[in-house]
Amino acid sequence: MTDNFTREINYARISLTDKCNFRCLYCMPECGIEKKQHSDIVSLDNIFDIIKALSELGIKKVRFTGGEPLVRNGAVDLMKKVRDEIPAIKDICITTNGVLLPQYAKELSEIGINGLNISIDSFDPEKYSFITRGGKLDDALKGFKCAKDAGIENIKINAVLLKGINDGSIREFADFGLNNNTEVRFIELMPFSFGNSYDKYGITSKEVIENNSLIKTERDTFTNNTEYYQFSDGAEVGFIRPISNKFCSKCNRIRITADGKMLLCLHRTDEVDLKGSFGKFDELKGLLCEGIKNKPEGHDLCGGNLQTRAMNRIGG
Ligand code: SAM
Ligand code: SF4
Numbered sequence: 001m002t003d004n005f006t007r008e009i010n011y012a013r014i015s016l017t018d019k020c021n022f023r024c025l026y027c028m029p030e031c032g033i034e035k036k037q038h039s040d041i042v043s044l045d046n047i048f049d050i051i052k053a054l055s056e057l058g059i060k061k062v063r064f065t066g067g068e069p070l071v072r073n074g075a076v077d078l079m080k081k082v083r084d085e086i087p088a089i090k091d092i093c094i095t096t097n098g099v100l101l102p103q104y105a106k107e108l109s110e111i112g113i114n115g116l117n118i119s120i121d122s123f124d125p126e127k128y129s130f131i132t133r134g135g136k137l138d139d140a141l142k143g144f145k146c147a148k149d150a151g152i153e154n155i156k157i158n159a160v161l162l163k164g165i166n167d168g169s170i171r172e173f174a175d176f177g178l179n180n181n182t183e184v185r186f187i188e189l190m191p192f193s194f195g196n197s198y199d200k201y202g203i204t205s206k207e208v209i210e211n212n213s214l215i216k217t218e219r220d221t222f223t224n225n226t227e228y229y230q231f232s233d234g235a236e237v238g239f240i241r242p243i244s245n246k247f248c249s250k251c252n253r254i255r256i257t258a259d260g261k262m263l264l265c266l267h268r269t270d271e272v273d274l275k276g277s278f279g280k281f282d283e284l285k286g287l288l289c290e291g292i293k294n295k296p297e298g299h300d301l302c303g304g305n306l307q308t309r310a311m312n313r314i315g316g
Pocket of ligand 2: 066
């Protein structure tokens with residue numbers, strides 16, 4: 001279906017939990033998260049109903065995210081149920097920090113998931129541990145290898161650009177991509193109101209592209225909000241540029257949070273509370289439909305209007 005700005009909305013990012021086994025410095029406050037009551041978190045059955053209703057409204061792709069989606073018990077069973085019972089969802093994808101993939105990669109491959117984004121912000125173990133506040137690079141690399149060995153298709157590496165931490169390592173990322181036949185994409189760091197060190201670590205893709213003398217790849221690849229650039233020998237990396245090349249006019253997505261809200265824009269606080277409609281499928285579908293229509297035109301990060309939820313409570 002289309003929203004009031006004639007954008008076709010066909011993609012939903014579903015947060016399975018706001019919990020995480022990491023505490024990335026740009027994503028959640030150092031003290032961690034406020035503990036939620038079990039009853040505040042949407043059950044997997046209700047998440048299934050939300051996805052079913054969304055599929056009837058024209059959503060064709062879902063991405064499971066979080067927090068860390070794979071820490072939620074039953075996450076993989078839910079993905080299998082969506083695959084088996086909602087054929088209108090053509091693409092089932094996951095964004096993960098990767099460390100639980102040794103446990104789940106085989107099952108995910110059997111389900112036939114269509115895409116796996118693994119977040120790795122540095123190939124230097126110390127920097128990786130600093131960014132994730134204690135994570136081990138080796139665990140993420142093991143996860144990547146297990147996913148490859150299990151035959152999962154369309155694996156990408158995502159890295160948030162962090163000034164002074166990884167902006168000098170673009171070539172290293174490109175080489176990792178080349179050596180592993182994997183796409184690597186950089187995401188511009190986005191500010192959040194909890195104070196995620198944006199002033200200290202924020203850097204635009206533009207600066208990084210210039211500093212590395214990258215050349216724009218000549219093909220239309222904007223479908224995943226990604227622009228591709230190359231080194232002179234052809235090694236390619238992608239950039240997702242919510243700050244320096246705002247792509248709201250092409251936005252095709254909505255988000256469902258782990259506490260049962262539909263969030264219409266990553267950086268807007270407008271939410272639709274779905275909880276009262278659980279168990280009443282037509283009412284749920286009606287709320288989702290109304291929400292999609294009223295998706296706001298775009299974010300206003302440059303005007304200083306920041307999201308009050310931290311990223312782990314949204315489903316990035
Ligand atoms: N835990 C999983 C992971 O890390 O991939 C999934 C959830 S995480 C919130 C999803 C994506 O959001 C990750 O790639 C992460 O790097 C990115 N992210 C989190 N906070 C961000 C921020 N402030 N700016 C840009 N990207 C951010
Ligand atoms: Fe966890 Fe992902 Fe946020 Fe890092 S970016 S704290 S791994 S949810």
